[in-house]
Amino acid sequence: MGAVRMSLVQIRGLKKHFDAVRAVDGVDLAIDQGEFLVILGPSGCGKTTLMRMIAGLEKPTAGHIAIDGADVTDLPPRKRGVSMVFQSYALYPHMNVFNNIAFPLRARRREKKLDKATIHSKVVSTARLLEIDMLLDRRPRQLSGGQRQRVAIGRAMVTQPAVLLLDEPLSNLDAKLRANARDELKDFQRSSNITAVFVTHDQIEAMGLGDRIVVMSEGKIQQIGTPQSIYDDPANEFVATFLGSPSMNILSADGFRFGFRPEHFLPKTLSDNSENSRIFQYYVKRVEYLGSDRLVYGYVRGRDSDLTLAKVPSNVRVSLNIEEDYEFAVHHSDLKYFDASTGRRIERQNLQEAV
Ligand SMILES: Nc1ncnc2c1ncn2[C@@H]1O[C@H](COP(=O)(O)OP(=O)(O)O)[C@@H](O)[C@H]1O
Ligand SMILES: [Mg+2]
Numbered sequence: 475m476g477a478v479r480m481s482l483v484q485i486r487g488l489k490k491h492f493d494a495v496r497a498v499d500g501v502d503l504a505i506d507q508g509e510f511l512v513i514l515g516p517s518g519c520g521k522t523t524l525m526r527m528i529a530g531l532e533k534p535t536a537g538h539i540a541i542d543g544a545d546v547t548d549l550p551p552r553k554r555g556v557s558m559v560f561q562s563y564a565l566y567p568h569m570n571v572f573n574n575i576a577f578p579l580r581a582r583r584r585e586k587k588l589d590k591a592t593i594h595s596k597v598v599s600t601a602r603l604l605e606i607d608m609l610l611d612r613r614p615r616q617l618s619g620g621q622r623q624r625v626a627i628g629r630a631m632v633t634q635p636a637v638l639l640l641d642e643p644l645s646n647l648d649a650k651l652r653a654n655a656r657d658e659l660k661d662f663q664r665s666s667n668i669t670a671v672f673v674t675h676d677q678i679e680a681m682g683l684g685d686r687i688v689v690m691s692e693g694k695i696q697q698i699g700t701p702q703s704i705y706d707d708p709a710n711e712f713v714a715t716f717l718g719s720p721s722m723n724i725l726s727a728d729g730f731r732f733g734f735r736p737e738h739f740l741p742k743t744l745s746d747n748s749e750n751s752r753i754f755q756y757y758v759k760r761v762e763y764l765g766s767d768r769l770v771y772g773y774v775r776g777r778d779s780d781l782t783l784a785k786v787p788s789n790v791r792v793s794l795n796i797e798e799d800y801e802f803a804v805h806h807s808d809l810k811y812f813d814a815s816t817g818r819r820i821e822r823q824n825l826q827e828a829v
Contacts, residue, residue, distance in 0.1 A: 482507040482669050488537035490523050497523040499693030510663050512684030513673045520693040521673040525639045529558045557635040561642040563626035565614040572597055572610040575628045600632045619647045620655050640672045656682055677717045689713050711817035714810055723782045731812045736785035738808035741792045742801040751803035758794055
């Protein structure tokens with residue numbers, strides 16, 4: 475395999491239409507060797523269909539996929555060097571961990587002629603990498619959720635694929651385990667230097683794991699970039715509001731909309747330099763105490779139809795009483811403008827009349 479930053483997977487004009495449903499609708503994407511790419515989008519936006527086409531489980535309506543320079547669009551799954559871990563990764567319950575991981579090697583035995591010793595050493599080294607080598611004799615029901623998930627990844631990795639596709643593999647773990655599993659997965663990806671494509675609808679997971687994030691909606695890519703660039707510099711209103719919790723506030727103006735994140739909307743008394751900020755009269759309706767933050771619900775005066783949230787760190791000792799007005803400020807660089815009809819980002823200087 476070539477240099478570290480060559481693109482390993484190249485996708486051009488990829489489409490999959492199921493009759494009238496445009497599940498994937500013209501995707502162009504280059505995935506780098508060794509990167510952890512996250513595909514993020516709401517349920518139904520075409521993530522699984524895109525992955526299944528990369529894996530060779532679904533035939534594209536149009537477009538091409540190349541891996542390592544070779545067009546694989548018409549190749550069957552096992553000739554692509556790609557493995558996929560599905561959302562509902564069922565392990566074989568009657569087999570121990572060793573046999574679960576060995577399964578794909580044995581299934582290929584005829585064409586690859588793997589002997590017992592080779593299978594053994596491949597299974598053991600994969601299990602070591604995932605730190606489950608002490609569990610090889612156990613059955614799936616004797617494992618925790620996180621351990622099962624690692625066995626499923628082991629089963630996908632043992633054939634040494636060039637690309638590992640992970641379709642929401644953490645979604646059936648509980649919240650605490652998920653954070654752990656995320657951390658382990660990232661460590662494992664770094665140490666193995668495998669190219670991983672990870673699908674999720676969870677923006678926190680995407681931000682935490684991705685070297686780059688591809689944001690999808692309705693079968694199309696909305697934006698590709700590092701977690702920070704997508705968060706700080708969204709290409710359109712969809713991306714701006716899909717990332718971030720609570721979501722970016724969006725207010726309507728004359729011919730455009732503008733937005734700012736709740737954490738950037740703070741009492742004016744706190745802003746370092748109010749000359750660089752836009753000041754809003756803010757009516758406080760309700761305050762939630764969330765431990766590390768106070769989440770404030772209210773309205774910007776003159777725009778009383780749009781619920782507007784502020785996220786004020788708890789260590790900020792400013793009193794905020796309900797049913798009172800305050801001056802709140804947003805730094806100009808934290809105000810994002812969007813075209814009212816297309817939702818596309820507009821630069822402030824290109825507006826006739828900014829807020
Ligand atoms: N085999 C299929 N037949 C018909 N429609 C499908 C099929 N697979 C997926 N779809 C539709 O394609 C769209 C994208 O689905 P999917 O790729 O599973 O989205 P995601 O994984 O992002 O939730 C959805 O509207 C879904 O109903
Ligand atoms: Mg899916």
